Structure formats: structure tokens, C-alpha cells
Amino acid sequence: MYSQDFRYFWELRIDVKQVVINCVMCKVSNLSRLLSLAALGGTVLLQSCGLFGGGGAASDNGQLVGVAGREGWVQDVPYGMVSIPAGTFHMGQADEDIAASQINMNRQVTVSGFFMDDTEISNNEYRQFMNAILQDSLSVLGEPFVMGQLYPDTTVWTRDFAHHMGDPMMEYYYWHPAFDNYPVVGVDWDAAQFFCEWRTDHLNAYRSSVGLFDQPKFRLPSEAEWEYAARGGRDLVKYPWGNPYVRNARGCLIANFKPGRGNYFDDGHAYTAPVDVYFPNDWGLMNMAGNVSEWTQDAFDPSATVKAWDLNPLLDNENEPRKVVRGGSWKDIAYYLETGTRTFEYKDTSRAYIGFRCAMTYLGRSSGNEF
DSSP states (O other): OOOTTOEEEEEEEETTTTEEEEEEEEEOSOGGGSOOOEEETTEEEOOSSSGGGOSOOTTTTTOOOOOTTOOOOOOOOOTTEEEEOOEEEEESOSSOOTTOOOOOOOEEEEEOOEEEESSOOBHHHHHHHHHHHHHHTHHHHOHHHIIIIISOOTTHHHHSSTTOOOHHHHHHTTTSGGGTTSBOOSOOHHHHHHHHHHHHHHHHHHHHHTTOOOOOOEEOOOHHHHHHHHHTTOTTOSSTTSSSOSBOTTSOBSSSSOOBTTBOOTTSOSSOOOTTSSOOOTTSOOOSSSSSEEEEEEEOOTTHHHHSOSBSOOOOOTTOOEEEEESOOTTSOGGGGSTTOOEEEETTOOOTTEEOOOEEEOOSOOOSTTO
């Protein structure tokens, strides 16, 4: 009655201890050969065209051994990143709340292990991304989007500051080799997200070509990850270098910021500094205070302390246009360099003092040797 080449859906419902069996797309020659079923004492015996996988294969001797060919996963540390071990710390202000903002009360938080760029994304690194987009994706994304949304807005050097001779920075900062190792600015939160997606695809395309498993996605760090990493394993420290002072024993400034009214050059740099010019913190991260402020993944909420969970907290509200910015910049006073100071910027706004760095989730429980 039924030919061998006839494929069909068959559903059989048997009200024996509420057993429901679905056999999909079976190839049979006769309906009488479809199923041999016996119900004995509530036990259902099934014989069909491979229902539930059929008999045991020679490779597994009928045992539950898992799927072969998935062994050997090792998560490599991506180039330019450092490992941040999982841990628990006291998140929040580390000194007096001078602005009386009351938006970062202390609480204990746990953060899983992850990787983080040891420096801010530089102009030359961002240029690699832009060149790839212009070469491969311009026709798909469209020139207005690429040049208007992804290309760094160099006009920030004149737009952000009134009565300021920013033309030389506007003209040279992004494209001239003199600034290749300086942090990219003029990039909004959305462009930073797009960069992370491209970087993920760029890495995993190579890994796939050589037979390796994909790495997790690059992304912006959460606010909790950023603060945890900035402290470098030192709980409740005011600055990433671990002490409450902004100068070392020789009187030299330890970061690129504005130490006094009208004073931008005491640290040796009137504007930004190279991404690797100052000493790293105890986890090998550079410029976690000063140089440029950095985008994080979190939406800004003044009451985040009581809303976000205390394990890997993240406020990922797509309807909130304000995004958390951390770390302070070359134009900020020392208060904004503190590990516990929270600020924000609108996600579609680019500035001459905001950049970013990427993070990547570490998969699995760490043995400690990776870190």
C-alpha cells in the first residue's frame, strides 16, 4: 500500500503511562511493517525504522560515550590580551563620594574569569578593521553607514572644546603614522560593538580554516569586569596602581590626566598618550586610569547597585541610550580616574576622550594555571 520511496510524517500516541512516540520521515514498504509494539506491565517495546537511534554502533559497543571528535579544546589567550582570574571583590567607591552622587555604593560581587586587552584599542588596530570593512563590506553596508557610523569622527577634536585650536589633531590624529600607537577616539558605543563583531569573525574564520574550534565572542567588558580588572587583584584600592597618590616617589605622575587647573602637560602629554606608555597594574593592564575613558557593555542606571545581580552583574537594557563609561581621560581631574567612579555617555555620541578595549569570556572552570 505504501511504496518504499514514500516519505511521510507519522504520529502515534499511546496512552500507556502517557508515552508519546513520534517517528518522523520514515521510509517503509508496508504499514504493517512500520511498528511492532507490545505493552507488557507498562513497558513499551519499540521496533521501527531507527526510532531512538536503533541499535548500538560498533564504535561505542552500545555504551553511552558521547560524541567523538570534540576532544582537545584549549582556549588560547588572544594576541594582545591578558588573563583575568575569577574572583570576588568589593565593587563601588573606594574613597569619598565628592560629587555626592550616591550611585556606586559598595557591595561584594563575584566575576568569572575572562580575557581583556592589555591596552586600549589603538588607531592602527582600528585601521585594520576599517580597511577590512572598506575592502570587503562597503557594497553590503553602504558608504553612508561605513563612513558615517564606523569611521572615527575626527571632528571631535574641534567640536568637543570651545575656542580651541583642534585643527591639527583633527587633521592628523587618526591617519598619520605619528599617532598609530595612540588610542582611537571619535568612536561611539555602537561602532565599538561592530568592531567586536568583526574581530570575532576575523579570528574564527582563521581558526576554522586550520581546523580549530571557534573562540568565544569579543565584546565590551561589563562594568563589573572593568572595575574588577582595573583594581588588579587589590580590593578597595583607589587607583589601579594600588595607592591613594597620583605621583610616584620621584614626583612623576603615574597616569595621563589633568592634575590641576589649566595643567595638561605635567604627565608629559597634552592630549592622549601612547596606549602602552605607563606602567601596567598587577594584572598587566595599562591605562586603566586616564588617557581615554572607556566604553563598557552596561546601560547606565543610577540604581544599578540594587538592581544588578551580585554574580557577573550586567545591566543590558537596549532601551537605555546612556552607556557606562569608566576610567577617566587626559582631560579629567583625578576624581574620574578612581576605580569606583561611574560616568556615562550616550551610545550614539563620539568624543575626543572616549575609546574602548575588548574582553572575552573564559569558558570553563579555571585550574589557575591559565592566569
